[in-house]
Amino acid sequence: MTTHVELRAAYADSVTLLQVSRTLQDEPGVAAAQVAMATALNCDVLDQMGFVVPAGATPNDMVVAIRLTDDAAPEALDRALAALAAALAPPPPPQGALTTQPARTTRAALAGSRRDAGPRLGARRERAGGGDGRARGRPRRDGLQRQRALEQTSWRSSARPPSGAARDGARLRHRGGRRRRPRLRQRLRSRPGRHRGRLRNRLPAADDPSAPGGVGVTHALGVGGRDLSVEVAGASTREALRRLDADPGVELVVLVSKPPAPEVAADLETYAAGLATPVEMALLGPGRPDLTTAADGVLRRLGGRCPTGRWWAGPARPPGRGCGGSSSAGRRRSHGDRHRGAGPDSLQHPARGRRRARLGGSLTAARHTMVDFGDDALTAGRAHPMIDPTLRTEHLARAAADPETGVVLLDLVLGHGAEPDPATTLASAIARAREAQAVPVIVSVIGTDLDPQHLARQLEALNDAGAELHFSNARATRRALELLGGVR
């Protein structure tokens, strides 16, 4: 068995490297392959795969690790390395690239695309320049002060909300497909708010494919994941609310956020009450309505039909023993991910809930475990689990094999940018996991029938694998607790 591990002074983003790794894994004679930047997390993964990462590797090094099968042809490694070189080669430059220059910053890109439209703007978006000045990667906690200063500068000087502003028409991942309705309403979100897709098109079509259900959203403005913290105090949210209020086309503003600082939330509520445009608050947290309740409220207010929250109670002919039921006595754990704040109080969230309380490398804890596989710590040098579900799939197998596991709760987010066919891997992982013991697996599916993954097919695959499916994360979570016997 030949194993090849090398370090290269090269960089590629995690999504590219995921694709490269998959290409290598498909090469004849390759038993296992992983190409990744040598972050601590990726080194752990390589270690688990049985590769020895050379000492002194830093996150700036690219690790190429290939293991060949015992019966691999002698030239298999060369072929694999050639495939690697081809996969990493930059695409040929488009015509005219010799005389053009790729924009190195958002500012330059914006200036370039505006040149076509008219005279160059003298004052450009400062956030673009400022934000670009950040260190590689997303801002970390110690950058809070900096973020606040940048946000304030950017709001003062830019014509539009500064970051994450997505406008209607094209869709990225969880924004999902949407049906345009004549009424305009706008919504703010505070990163990450993954489940906002449910606000629109919340699967009325799954109930009745011919129904024109759902409501339209014209603007989704990202205001930053820390905007409602004490330090930033809602600076961007307030400004965005002010601008939306000034737009006569806006009928209703919905503000979605993970749990805010209470004083910031109170201030914002006061501020919103003074606006001419109604603002529906969907601020999550203990004692507050969950996102499903908030979404229902929005729909009711707009005179829309509230989806029934239909769910599939496992397969008609379960491959195992069905998925209901209880678990062994004693400590029970529920494994799930990313229903930030949407869940009832009874779930402990070691990764998030008690802020910095961290799980160990095994990602397990004595009681209920909630792992956010999209957390900074688990995405360093790796793609988000919506794109690369490897870590989550591995964890699912471990959790299901644990006799103390009472129920497994997952979410699955569809949309542009997410995995093209996530159910294929997830369904087989669920089926495999339930072979040993038929632990209930509950999946909240966030998607619409306009998503490119083909919602019905995704549901079918998961259902066939024995998963119980919900279109509301809150309901899925309640269902998981119910299965645990209502443990508080």
Add this chain to the structure above:
Amino acid sequence: MFDERLGAGPPVVGVGADVFADALEQQAVAVTRVDWRPPMPGTEADLAAVAADPLRPPANARALAQMLAVQAMLVDVGPAAEVLGLQRGEFLHAGPPLAWERASGPMRGALMGGAALEGLVDDPADAPALFEAGRDVSLEPCHHRAAVGPMAGVVTPSMWVFVLEDPATGRRTHCTLNEGLGKVLRYGAYAPEVLDRLRWMSAVLGPLLRDAVRSAGPVDVTGILTQMLQMGDEAHNRNRAGTLMLLRDLSPAMAEGGHPSADVAAALRFIGGNDHFFLNLAMPACKLALDAARDVAGSTMVVAMARNGTDFGIQVSGTGDAWFTGPAQLADGLYLGDFGPADANPDIGDSAITETAGIGGFAMATAPAIVRFVGGSVPDALATTRRMHQITLGENPRWQVPVLEFQGTPTGIDVSAVCRTGILPQINTGMAGRLAGVGQVGAGLVNPPAEIFPAALAALAARVRAR
């Protein structure tokens, strides 16, 4: 809204993983992708501090506007002793401050020739002792005396200089008369014919030009620059159209000035035979404009780039008179005759003031005729000008590049943009011989040493934090 008005969607820019841009393109939305790179190492905190400085945007807008408002008029020509008050034994030189001990070959050669020209020594070979002793001589950058000088940039009291003035403010800048190419003082040559030419320039050419300028009236140098940029000159290594336009404006007055016709003919022949004659007007015009952008608190705009053959230095609007220096680099280019890289001296001269003002290497796209001279290609030239737009604050509406749809030249180098993008200003330049007395050995492309921009940024950030 993308889908309601055809082609009227907001610009979409993709940064980071391509998966998002791909998803949009699959939905027929045009995406401009950013070739994202980390900033220059170690500049992250300073970049954040400067980016968040509330003074910065208005300060940069003001610095740029003040620069662009300047009109450079050639109003007079006179000896440096009179015009600049240069005393016997005072030498101006190119680049940031420099002592004789650290001076490179061509700088020493030019200083030696200058000492002989002023009669401080009989033989240039005796001059090193004079400079080593340092008692009767002093060295000072041209930039400190409202002047600029190409290559070694040595100015002595008897040399005649152009006087440029901004009529709105009365501010002035100065530059010597260009000697031509080859064996010339500014490239470090000091042979007898070099000094003879300089004496003729002071005795004949200077007074002729002075009388012509005074009688024909101020010459609009900024206006000539506007035209020459549309005629294939980039005003650093190609000044052919500019030189001819200057002759057009001054030759009638030169002919009518009452000077001996042989002198007039010699002067016309000298100017017409030296395609670089206008460089010594382009440079002070650029300095006059950039000086208007100096000392704006919070501005990250570079107001001078200059080299003395040993150090490359920049000055920045928001940091006063401080020089940020690093080792001057060797140009990459083509060599004359049998000269090769081993014969070349590191980058030298104040002429990078043209790039600082957005022309020269920054306007390479407008001068395809010279790209081979500096060892480049036409696509390189177009790409270079476009790249420079990524590190500049704006465009010069007067100075336009026809082949780029009359886009204004990239103007106002932003220290923070250089640090953020890692893109260094592109300079095209002549190369002086390494040894004193050799003269020009080639021409090529060169960049500043990268470290001076983080140093300038750190100084800007320190001021932000102190506010």
